[in-house]
Amino acid sequence: MRMAELSDRSGVPVPTIKWWRREGLVPAGRATATNQAEYDQRHVARLRLLSVLREVADVPTAALRSVVDAIDDPDRSLHEVVGTAHAALDPGPHEPASEAASAAVDTLLDGLGWAVGVDAPARGSLARTVDALRTLGRTVEPDGLIAHARAAAAVAAAEVNAIDVDGRARDEVVADVVVGTILYEHVLTALRRLAQEHVSRERWTMPEA
Amino acid sequence: MRMAELSDRSGVPVPTIKWWRREGLVPAGRATATNQAEYDQRHVARLRLLSVLREVADVPTAALRSVVDAIDDPDRSLHEVVGTAHAALDPGPHEPASEAASAAVDTLLDGLGWAVGVDAPARGSLARTVDALRTLGRTVEPDGLIAHARAAAAVAAAEVNAIDVDGRARDEVVADVVVGTILYEHVLTALRRLAQEHVSRERWTMPEA
Numbered sequence: 001m002r003m004a005e006l007s008d009r010s011g012v013p014v015p016t017i018k019w020w021r022r023e024g025l026v027p028a029g030r031a032t033a034t035n036q037a038e039y040d041q042r043h044v045a046r047l048r049l050l051s052v053l054r055e056v057a058d059v060p061t062a063a064l065r066s067v068v069d070a071i072d073d074p075d076r077s078l079h080e081v082v083g084t085a086h087a088a089l090d091p092g093p094h095e096p097a098s099e100a101a102s103a104a105v106d107t108l109l110d111g112l113g114w115a116v117g118v119d120a121p122a123r124g125s126l127a128r129t130v131d132a133l134r135t136l137g138r139t140v141e142p143d144g145l146i147a148h149a150r151a152a153a154a155v156a157a158a159e160v161n162a163i164d165v166d167g168r169a170r171d172e173v174v175a176d177v178v179v180g181t182i183l184y185e186h187v188l189t190a191l192r193r194l195a196q197e198h199v200s201r202e203r204w205t206m207p208e209a
Numbered sequence: 210m211r212m213a214e215l216s217d218r219s220g221v222p223v224p225t226i227k228w229w230r231r232e233g234l235v236p237a238g239r240a241t242a243t244n245q246a247e248y249d250q251r252h253v254a255r256l257r258l259l260s261v262l263r264e265v266a267d268v269p270t271a272a273l274r275s276v277v278d279a280i281d282d283p284d285r286s287l288h289e290v291v292g293t294a295h296a297a298l299d300p301g302p303h304e305p306a307s308e309a310a311s312a313a314v315d316t317l318l319d320g321l322g323w324a325v326g327v328d329a330p331a332r333g334s335l336a337r338t339v340d341a342l343r344t345l346g347r348t349v350e351p352d353g354l355i356a357h358a359r360a361a362a363a364v365a366a367a368e369v370n371a372i373d374v375d376g377r378a379r380d381e382v383v384a385d386v387v388v389g390t391i392l393y394e395h396v397l398t399a400l401r402r403l404a405q406e407h408v409s410r411e412r413w414t415m416p417e418a
Contacts, residue, residue: 011344045345045346048344048345049345051344052341052344052345055341056337056338056341077413077414078409078412078413079406079409079410079412079413079414082405082406082409082413083406086402086405086406089402090402109403114403114404114406114407115406115407115410115411116403116406116407117406120402120403120406121402122398122399122400122402122403122406123399123403125395125398125399125402126395126396126399126400126403128265129265129392129395129396129399130396132261132264132265132392133388133392135220135257135260135261136254136257136258136261136384136388137254138385138388144371145396145400147363147364147367148364148367148393148396148397148400149400149404150363151360151361151363151364151397151400152360152397152400152401152403152404153404153407153408154356154359154360155356155357155360155401155404156401156404156405156407156408156409157404157408158356158357159405160405160408160409160412160413162353175345176347179342179345179347181405183338183341183342184357185398185401185402186334186335186338187335187338187354187357188357188360188361188397188398188401189331189334189394189397189398190331190332190334190335190338191331191335191354191357191358191360191361192361192364192365192394192397193295193298193299193329193330193331193334193390193394194318194323194325194329194331194332194335194361195323195358195361195362195364195365195366196291196295196365196368196369196390197288197291197292197295197323197324197325197326197329197331198323198324198325198362198365199362199365199366199369200287200288200291200365200369201288201324202324203287203288203369204286204287204288204291204369205286205288
């Protein structure tokens with residue numbers, strides 16, 4: 001297909017396609033004449049992926065590149081792809097968390113028996129949130145995070161188990177891992193808010209003191 | 210205390226305090242002389258709350274105002290405060306979700322027995338994510354969201370039950386509800402990423418096909 005049809009089928013405007021093409025986020029089409037190229041279904045899929053990551057998950061262009069690199073690198077393990085997706089979601093830089101909050105996160109992860117790299121951006125994200133809660137006068141003991149940790153473990157296991165690896169092309173599986181990691185975060189966040197509305201209505205429908 | 214000490218103790222720069230003061234997000238101090246005012250611990254607490262909501266949760270100024278209005282309105286039930294916090298987290302406007310995705314969300318919520326208002330922003334957020342997954346060729350059946358829904362229900366119940374209402378001043382309880390609703394979303398998101406790293410390492414540490 002030509003550029004106009006590629007834009008139609010992917011839903012991505014032509015100028016954005018050209019920009020992403022120059023940035024190397026989308027592979028070249030097959031040259032058919034000077035200034036003409038032919039694109040195929042793989043280009044449509046790539047554009048839809050980039051478009052969703054940018055629009056739904058606000059992934060910045062530099063992070064889109066690292067996602068694309070992970071998809072295109074045949075030596076990257078699926079575990080490493082998860083790490084790439086996490087980095088894309090949390091590009092930083094951030095203020096460092098306090099030592100006390102970082103230590104609380106270490107204690108929590110040790111207690112849970114989770115093996116997590118020291119550089120995982122979510123360590124810092126959790127520690128900074130613990131700092132924020134402490135700034136607001138809320139003590140956060142590792143025990144107070146157990147309900148959230150159990151829920152997180154349950155969804156992570158369900159998500160990883162839902163990835164079908166057997167007999168599929170590597171780039172499809174990798175795209176599934178990226179999409180799952182990034183979009184199911186939105187699924188979980190939305191469902192938590194919906195559950196909060198339900199639970200809080202049951203408990204608090206009358207005005208409080 | 211004077212403005213300089215208020216800034217020191219809250220960690221909020223004087224220009225930001227003056228801006229929030231003009232915007233009505235922070236109550237006036239007690240006037241002690243022309244151009245001088247005395248502030249107290251409640252001003253410190255308010256500034257810390259606003260600062261955390263803006264820096265950790267990226268809540269825009271207009272949404273900070275609605276949070277402040279909810280805290281300051283003695284007739285607002287805690288359930289309504291939860292709704293205000295959700296609106297602050299999801300200010301919109303957004304493209305509407307497809308009818309098919311909205312219907313899938315309705316079916317899921319009916320099946321779960323959750324009572325959720327038709328205007329809850331998280332309904333649209335979930336439906337738009339379902340649309341995004343479908344755009345990428347992933348079918349999303351309500352059954353495929355059950356693990357996430359159960360996890361969401363568990364954390365929502367733990368969060369609501371952790372709010373101590375008895376014998377406390379209303380504005381403190383309301384601030385707890387706002388802080389919990391907004392910051393524990395970050396706690397859950399970070400823990401999910403940490404759990405994903407742990408689970409994916411267990412399953413996928415060797416390079417895949």
